[in-house]
Amino acid sequence: DGGITQSxxxxxxxxxxxxxxxxxxxxxxxxxxxxxxxxGQGLRLIYYSQIVNDFQKGDIAEGYxxxxxxKESFPLTVTSAQKNPTAFYLCASDRQGGNQPQHFGDGxxxxxx
Amino acid sequence: xxxxxxxPAALSVPEGENLVLNCSFTDSAIYNLQWFRQDPGKxxxxxxxxxxxxxxxxxxxxxxxxDKSSGRSTLYIAASQPGDSATYLCALSGFQxxxxxxxxRLLVSP
Numbered sequence: 001d002g003g004i005t006q007s008x009x010x011x012x013x014x015x016x017x018x019x020x021x022x023x024x025x026x027x028x029x030x031x032x033x034x035x036x037x038x039x040g041q042g043l044r045l046i047y048y049s050q051i052v053n054d055f056q057k058g059d060i061a062e063g064y065x066x067x068x069x070x071k072e073s074f075p076l077t078v079t080s081a082q083k084n085p086t087a088f089y090l091c092a093s094d095r096q097g098g099n100q101p102q103h104f105g106d107g108x109x110x111x112x113x
Numbered sequence: 114x115x116x117x118x119x120x121p122a123a124l125s126v127p128e129g130e131n132l133v134l135n136c137s138f139t140d141s142a143i144y145n146l147q148w149f150r151q152d153p154g155k156x157x158x159x160x161x162x163x164x165x166x167x168x169x170x171x172x173x174x175x176x177x178x179x180d181k182s183s184g185r186s187t188l189y190i191a192a193s194q195p196g197d198s199a200t201y202l203c204a205l206s207g208f209q210x211x212x213x214x215x216x217x218r219l220l221v222s223p
Contacts, residue, residue, distance in 0.1 A: 104156035
């Protein structure tokens with residue numbers, strides 16, 4: 001079955017450490033997205049990519065970085081510059097051109113040690 | 114800037130009841146509106162997508178409507194079941210990205 005795989009499910013970060021969250025999709029979707037979800041808040045867009053080797057900042061990109069070297073993969077790095085990284089991170093994908101539902105992974109929960 | 118509001122934030126109903134979840138938005142220039150379901154600790158599952166030119170979509174016991182002129186969408190759930198307990202989020206698609214509401218947490222008790 002096609003879908004989106006996020007790993008790990010739980011991740012812990014130490015002070016000053018960069019951590020990378022993995023997102024892989026086998027849906028042959030062009031566009032991929034990273035969202036952050038905090039308790040009581042809606043999803044907020046961190047970065048998105050519509051094509052390989054290209055990506056754009058979302059609403060809360062500071063302290064995060066991404067790459068899109070392959071169509072199937074869109075890893076997110078939470079850098080030490082992100083002072084409040086504790087959140088639930090969701091990766092999504094959809095077909096280029098809109099009017100198609102977004103598909104989501106099961107998320108990675110990041111906490112501070 | 115698009116703002117999306119969902120009311121109520123939480124809802125508790127007995128099994129079998131019909132219910133309506135509300136979503137309001139400030140900018141009617143949208144491509145589509147999507148309703149999602151999120152179970153605790155999980156990702157989102159797409160339930161219904163209404164294109165900008167449509168007024169409603171139906172899937173099983175779910176019916177979603179869209180009124181762009183009033184900036185509102187409703188998700189109607191018929192004959193609710195305990196398995197419907199989850200958080201329901203609406204999201205508006207503008208240029209290249211979705212804007213999400215904060216969700217309605219639904220609890221259906223047996």
